[in-house]
Amino acid sequence: MLTLYHSPRSRSTRVVRLIDELGALDRVTVEIVTIPRQDGSGGGRDPKNPHAEGKVPYLVHDGVGIRETNAIMVYLTELFPEAGLGPMPGDAQRGAYLGWMAYYGNVLEPALVLQASGISNPMTQATFRDMAAVTARLTEALEHGPYLLGETYSAADILLASPFVWFPQAMPDVPAIRDWVARVQDRPSVQRTEAFDTRAVAA
Incomplete structure (x- = not known):
């Protein structure tokens, strides 16, 4: 099971976009959570968010958490290679x-x-x-x-x-x-x- 913890209009939005381009929105559960915003909005840490620092994005695959946007993106492009959005091992690029x-x-x-x-x-x-x-x-x-x-x-x-x-x-x-x-x-x-x-x- 794949779950992305996401807060709208934040850094995790680009991960949602990637999932869309991978054609995988029907295979990833997007769990909406709140995060503290720099302008003071957003409230406190969301107890539904398992990220150790309450940040997004955070991807959980079969109980294993993956943090940091660049790592999550590489991970997703490897899970869904048919979309061609990340060169696979052995590719010159x-x-x-x-x-x-x-x-x-x-x-x-x-x-x-x-x-x-x-x-x-x-x-x-x-x-x-x-x-x-x-x-x-x-x-x-x-x-x-x-x-x-x-x-x-x-x-x-x-x-x-x-x-x-x-x-x-x-x-x-x-x-x-x-x-x-x-x-x-x-x-x-x-x-x-x-x-x-x-x-x-x-x-």
């Missing part, structure tokens, strides 16, 4: 795909948070890099095709484009990156996931 999935948590999100916080010092830049480095890496990758893996759209595009969808003011002013985010968002799954979250909020 597998290493690049895993590299991008790790890059999100190791570099992109820390760089965005540090920039938004106004924190900059040689140690953080050496460890996490900065948005100038992120911009350079994304631009370089998009020189080889419309997506991070060239001609192949993957879960990596959903994941790495997502912060620029939530915070467009953080998006680098680079045409290749703006066009890539627009391509990633120009898919039917975006409207379906928004409708899913709207229904969940209403309920």
